[in-house]
Amino acid sequence: MKKTREKVLSWFLAAFLLFAVPTVAFQEARNDAATALDQLDNTRAVEPLIKALSDEESEVRQSAAISLGQLGDTRAVEPLIKVLSDEESEVRQSAAVALGQLGDTRAVEPLIKVLGDEESEVRQSAAYALGWMNDTRVASPLIKALGDENSDVRDYASSSLIRLKAIDPLIVALSEDDDEIRQRAAYALGWMNETRVVGPLINALSDRDRNVRFNSTYALSLLGDIQAVEPLIIVLSDEESEVREIAAYALGQLDDTRAIEPLIKALSDEESNVRQSAAISLGQFGDMRAVEPLIKALGEENDKVRQSAADSLTQLNAIDPLIEALSDENSKVRMMAAYALGKH
Numbered sequence: 649m650k651k652t653r654e655k656v657l658s659w660f661l662a663a664f665l666l667f668a669v670p671t672v673a674f675q676e677a678r679n680d681a682a683t684a685l686d687q688l689d690n691t692r693a694v695e696p697l698i699k700a701l702s703d704e705e706s707e708v709r710q711s712a713a714i715s716l717g718q719l720g721d722t723r724a725v726e727p728l729i730k731v732l733s734d735e736e737s738e739v740r741q742s743a744a745v746a747l748g749q750l751g752d753t754r755a756v757e758p759l760i761k762v763l764g765d766e767e768s769e770v771r772q773s774a775a776y777a778l779g780w781m782n783d784t785r786v787a788s789p790l791i792k793a794l795g796d797e798n799s800d801v802r803d804y805a806s807s808s809l810i811r812l813k814a815i816d817p818l819i820v821a822l823s824e825d826d827d828e829i830r831q832r833a834a835y836a837l838g839w840m841n842e843t844r845v846v847g848p849l850i851n852a853l854s855d856r857d858r859n860v861r862f863n864s865t866y867a868l869s870l871l872g873d874i875q876a877v878e879p880l881i882i883v884l885s886d887e888e889s890e891v892r893e894i895a896a897y898a899l900g901q902l903d904d905t906r907a908i909e910p911l912i913k914a915l916s917d918e919e920s921n922v923r924q925s926a927a928i929s930l931g932q933f934g935d936m937r938a939v940e941p942l943i944k945a946l947g948e949e950n951d952k953v954r955q956s957a958a959d960s961l962t963q964l965n966a967i968d969p970l971i972e973a974l975s976d977e978n979s980k981v982r983m984m985a986a987y988a989l990g991k992h
Contacts, residue, residue, distance in 0.1 A: 717746025748777025779808025838867025900929025931960025
């Protein structure tokens with residue numbers, strides 16, 4: 649009985665602070681009170697919190713919006729939609745997140761509108777919130793948001809499309825004119841774990857934009873489908889070294905021995921980042937054809953390439969070749985062979 653009485657008194661105290669104290673000096677107390685009403689986990693707090701969305705202080709309005717989202721009561725949906733037009737961006741941002749937590753589709757169109765807000769933080773929150781709406785209307789606006797000028801907005805839109813498993817819209821987006829949209833669409837498709845996305849991603853390996861090619865290559869490494877092996881071998885000749893590097897990595901993830909010889913060739917690439925990636929991947933296969941080229945790579949000028957070659961030789965358990973390498977005329981080879989043997 650005492651515990652119940654204390655809980656009721658706590659609620660009334662929070663409500664009093666929220667509405668009965670008019671001075672600016674108590675602004676922080678009202679802010680804390682809005683949060684306290686949520687922590688009491690009492691549905692009686694919903695109406696006072698809704699009223700607090702009209703408080704003269706933006707910090708109180710923001711706290712009230714946050715708490716209403718956490719309480720999960722759909723009575724707050726319409727009031728929170730109105731707050732999406734608040735003059736303070738922090739309040740609009742909190743209202744958008746709260747609507748996402750509530751997951752009520754009445755908020756879909758208002759949140760889509762907020763994707764055009766002048767403040768990027770508000771657009772981020774709207775993109776996040778739409779990812780929790782099980783509604784076909786959200787995919788197209790989120791695809792458009794993949795081309796937002798702010799990278800965080802693009803990230804949130806991508807994450808939401810992944811969460812919604814919006815496969816068909818993302819495949820279509822690979823043909824958009826906007827490079828940013830194609831880049832994010834390619835990345836998102838890598839997380840879908842669906843065979844039907846492999847073909848469109850393979851086609852995107854020849855995109856005019858290097859970041860689309862990079863993301864498509866990475867996406868194919870995540871999917872692990874061996875349909876991509878031959879196309880990725882071709883990508884080892886891409887004009888951009890970053891794309892060749894991720895292609896070498898991807899081939900190691902797919903673990904298909906058709907990639908051995910092309911990766912050995914990549915150990916001679918003009919760019920060290922590509923050579924390093926090839927050296928790492930060659931250690932993934934357990935194929936002894938890689939041993940001699942990796943021994944040679946121990947004499948590389950680049951420290952990271954030498955280190956990666958040594959690590960791969962350790963993975964391949966190439967003890968005898970490493971012992972022989974201790975007599976190599978190149979001191980760098982001898983040094984790295986000694987290092988690698990110490991890791992067995």
